[in-house]
Amino acid sequence: MTSNHGSKDMTVDVLIIGAGASGAAAAASLSEAGFKVKCLEQGFWQDPSKYASASADYDFEMLTNWSVDPNKRQLDEDYPINIDNSPVTPVMFNGVGGSTILWTAHTPRFHPSDFRVKTLDGVADDWPLTYEDIEDYYDRNDEVMGCSGINGDPANPPRKPRQMPPLPIGSDGMRLINAFEKLDWHWWPSDNYINSEPYGEGRDACNFCGHVHMGCFKRAKASTDLTYWPRALNNGAVIETGARVRRVTTNSSGTATGADYVDAKGVERHQPARSVVMAANGIGTARLLLLSKSDSHPDGLANSSGLVGKNLMFHPFAMITGVFPEKMNTWQGPLSNFAMSQEFYETDKSRGFVRGYTYQFQRSLGPGWVANGGFTNAIPWGDNHHEELEKRLGSMMAIAVIGDDLPELHNSVDLDPDLTDSDGIPAPRITYTLSQNSRDLLDHGIKNATKVFETAGATNIYVDPLMRQSGWHLMGTARMGEDSSNSVVDKWGQAHDVDNLFIIDGSVFVTGAAVNPTPTIQALALRTADYIITNRNDLRG
Amino acid sequence: MASQHSTQEQLLEAIMDRMIPAVGDLPSAGQMGLFDEIVRLAAKQKRFENLFHSAMAAFESNIPDFLTSSESVQDENLKTFELNNPEHFNTIRTIVYIVYYKDSRVHKRIGWDGNPPQPQGYEMDPWDESVLVNARKREPFWRKV
Ligand SMILES: Cc1cc2nc3c(=O)[nH]c(=O)nc-3n(C[C@H](O)[C@H](O)[C@H](O)COP(=O)(O)OP(=O)(O)OC[C@H]3O[C@@H](n4cnc5c(N)ncnc54)[C@H](O)[C@@H]3O)c2cc1C
Ligand code: SF4
Numbered sequence: 237m238t239s240n241h242g243s244k245d246m247t248v249d250v251l252i253i254g255a256g257a258s259g260a261a262a263a264a265s266l267s268e269a270g271f272k273v274k275c276l277e278q279g280f281w282q283d284p285s286k287y288a289s290a291s292a293d294y295d296f297e298m299l300t301n302w303s304v305d306p307n308k309r310q311l312d313e314d315y316p317i318n319i320d321n322s323p324v325t326p327v328m329f330n331g332v333g334g335s336t337i338l339w340t341a342h343t344p345r346f347h348p349s350d351f352r353v354k355t356l357d358g359v360a361d362d363w364p365l366t367y368e369d370i371e372d373y374y375d376r377n378d379e380v381m382g383c384s385g386i387n388g389d390p391a392n393p394p395r396k397p398r399q400m401p402p403l404p405i406g407s408d409g410m411r412l413i414n415a416f417e418k419l420d421w422h423w424w425p426s427d428n429y430i431n432s433e434p435y436g437e438g439r440d441a442c443n444f445c446g447h448v449h450m451g452c453f454k455r456a457k458a459s460t461d462l463t464y465w466p467r468a469l470n471n472g473a474v475i476e477t478g479a480r481v482r483r484v485t486t487n488s489s490g491t492a493t494g495a496d497y498v499d500a501k502g503v504e505r506h507q508p509a510r511s512v513v514m515a516a517n518g519i520g521t522a523r524l525l526l527l528s529k530s531d532s533h534p535d536g537l538a539n540s541s542g543l544v545g546k547n548l549m550f551h552p553f554a555m556i557t558g559v560f561p562e563k564m565n566t567w568q569g570p571l572s573n574f575a576m577s578q579e580f581y582e583t584d585k586s587r588g589f590v591r592g593y594t595y596q597f598q599r600s601l602g603p604g605w606v607a608n609g610g611f612t613n614a615i616p617w618g619d620n621h622h623e624e625l626e627k628r629l630g631s632m633m634a635i636a637v638i639g640d641d642l643p644e645l646h647n648s649v650d651l652d653p654d655l656t657d658s659d660g661i662p663a664p665r666i667t668y669t670l671s672q673n674s675r676d677l678l679d680h681g682i683k684n685a686t687k688v689f690e691t692a693g694a695t696n697i698y699v700d701p702l703m704r705q706s707g708w709h710l711m712g713t714a715r716m717g718e719d720s721s722n723s724v725v726d727k728w729g730q731a732h733d734v735d736n737l738f739i740i741d742g743s744v745f746v747t748g749a750a751v752n753p754t755p756t757i758q759a760l761a762l763r764t765a766d767y768i769i770t771n772r773n774d775l776r777g
Numbered sequence: 778m779a780s781q782h783s784t785q786e787q788l789l790e791a792i793m794d795r796m797i798p799a800v801g802d803l804p805s806a807g808q809m810g811l812f813d814e815i816v817r818l819a820a821k822q823k824r825f826e827n828l829f830h831s832a833m834a835a836f837e838s839n840i841p842d843f844l845t846s847s848e849s850v851q852d853e854n855l856k857t858f859e860l861n862n863p864e865h866f867n868t869i870r871t872i873v874y875i876v877y878y879k880d881s882r883v884h885k886r887i888g889w890d891g892n893p894p895q896p897q898g899y900e901m902d903p904w905d906e907s908v909l910v911n912a913r914k915r916e917p918f919w920r921k922v
Binding site for chain 1: 795796797798800818821822823824825852855867870871872874875877878879883884887889893894895896897898899900901902903904905906908909911912913915916917918919920921922
């Protein structure tokens with residue numbers, strides 16, 4: 237889908253790199269305001285009717301062609317990631333919709349306290365904005381993506397009604413919830429960008445197939461190819477797919493002029509633009525900025541602070557699995573996040589760590605997945621095999637601990653000296669170590685989740701103290717701040733060093749909070765788009 | 778090629794027999810004629826296919842006399858291979874489990890409706906707000922700033 241907007245001038249007002257959660261939101265907003273928008277996306281459109289959940293080979297596909305890990309998926313449009321120095325593997329999807337094609341669509345909001353961690357807890361840094369600054373954008377985003385959930389959660393500020401009621405809890409869910417209530421601990425139905433009833437153009441209600449991390453056949457899960465992109469295209473925005481950006485180009489004064497890219501046929505091209513918006517995610521954006529060195533940006537684009545690629549945050553993530561004596565058909569319903577607990581969200585220094593965590597309640601899947609372990613080890617081979625499968629199938633549930641991640645300089649993305657993608661472009665290399673605070677926080681979460689399973693009557697409990705394939709939240713590698721020596725972009729997402737370069741993905745996060753990031757990423761993307769619309773008329777051709 | 782194929786087939790079937798023993802009216806996994814399905818599935822992704830063939834090659838070279846060993850020796854051999862070559866072992870076990878649990882005879886035995894998750898999906902009782910009776914009693918406790 238290539239177009240030159242029907243004019244000879246190929247220059248666009250806004251060139252967006254990446255068609256995922258953030259790129260789509262900004263494209264819809266900017267194109268609606270009349271900006272000439274083009275998006276370069278290395279991947280392609282997906283056809284939900286071809287998603288692997290409708291194939292008899294779904295268990296195999298989940299581990300290979302539809303793996304969440306690009307190193308395992310290895311499609312041409314993926315890029316490899318060196319993870320030798322990281323206990324956590326980054327996961328993502330590369331295509332129109334970005335990682336929202338595979339996400340589990342749990343959509344909690346940050347707490348007001350998450351923006352003030354320095355002031356409140358003396359750690360990391362405060363954000364240069366507040367919860368109130370983005371509250372309206374959260375609401376706007378909910379409207380387009382469609383949120384199922386319910387008001388009244390005592391752990392979060394009151395907010396506008398969601399678009400749909402929560403997803404059902406099920407008898408399996410009630411088992412965990414009753415245990416939380418016995419312990420007098422908070423729980424609440426999760427907010428999800430999953431339709432509990434039909435919502436949005438051509439989008440059906442969830443039919444509880446479970447395989448939410450493989451693309452949604454029913455279009456019930458909001459991925460941005462189904463939500464924002466149709467709006468953006470309708471407004472005249474253009475996406476070029478199969479277009480892999482090599483570098484953002486700049487002129488002699490250091491201003492962004494567009495991007496060099498390899499098109500779907502392998503032809504090298506240049507897309508001129510009056511401004512560039514980076515939306516390639518917390519790894520892809522840092523990689524591209526580092527690749528975009530020039531005389532005016534010798535250490536990489538917008539990197540005078542030296543912070544591009546630093547402070548990578550994933551969210552420390554542990555998984556506790558419990559097996560119950562009863563059959564509860566735990567494969568019915570979205571695998572992840574039907575309810576959550578924020579009992580231990582806010583800092584309580586008597587626990588021995590700062591910040592906190594959310595519990596996310598998880599279900600299970602079918603026999604192939606259960607046999608191979610699900611969230612824990614594979615069931616044993618040999619004499620006990622059948623007995624163990626019988627015990628676990630339909631009886632296994634899990635609780636995830638997702639902890640606040642604080643920035644640390646040594647956790648980083650840089651360019652691998654050897655590894656490249658299929659176009660020969662240097663691949664990212666990850667260096668990540670779990671901090672002691674994160675370890676203590678996860679251990680606290682594991683201890684209490686074990687108590688929940690014991691209270692609920694689980695007969696076997698398995699612990700994964702740090703889940704490897706849990707790098708789904710990519711944050712912090714081009715963080716925002718007031719001070720250009722200590723941040724990459726300002727509070728509007730505009731690069732301190734380059735006034736026509738904006739960053740709108742999770743790279744800009746100052747801290748990680750203890751919730752999934754995407755509503756916050758999209759709210760910030762909409763806010764940056766509004767800033768451009770209101771203040772940057774100079775970018776219109 | 779044909780003989781190579783049949784050696785690999787025999788070896789894998791022997792491994793499968795030890796991994797998933799007979800149960801009810803089902804024979805052990807190696808006797809269920811699942812080899813062709815394993816080969817078909819593995820070939821759906823080049824990366825996995827390579828991993829699978831290297832795992833089988835490693836098994837064969839580490840334990841050349843597996844086929845002629847007694848069952849108890851085979852079990853010991855498998856345990857040693859699992860311990861010393863966890864990634865290769867994992868590859869073999871993964872595909873064996875997947876193929877076994879996608880077989881309709883197995884579905885029948887374990888009472889699994891063998892359809893893929895879509896397009897039918899599953900059924901759940903609808904959302905019921907009364908589950909919130911207790912949770913709603915709690916006063917707001919989010920930290921104000
Ligand atoms: C399995 C899984 C489960 C998840 N679950 C949740 C959840 O429950 N809740 C939640 O909030 N978040 C979840 N996430 C995370 C969520 O998907 C991301 O936070 C979100 O999609 C990030 O949006 P983004 O716009 O920054 O990047 P992405 O959505 O990742 O999009 C980036 C796009 O940029 C493109 N790109 C990158 N480099 C280039 C280049 N050089 N040239 C051209 N294009 C390029 C990519 O192809 C990609 O399409 C999950 C993610 C995964 C993978
Ligand atoms: S569980 Fe629901 S939202 Fe998830 S993939 Fe299935 S139908 Fe879609």
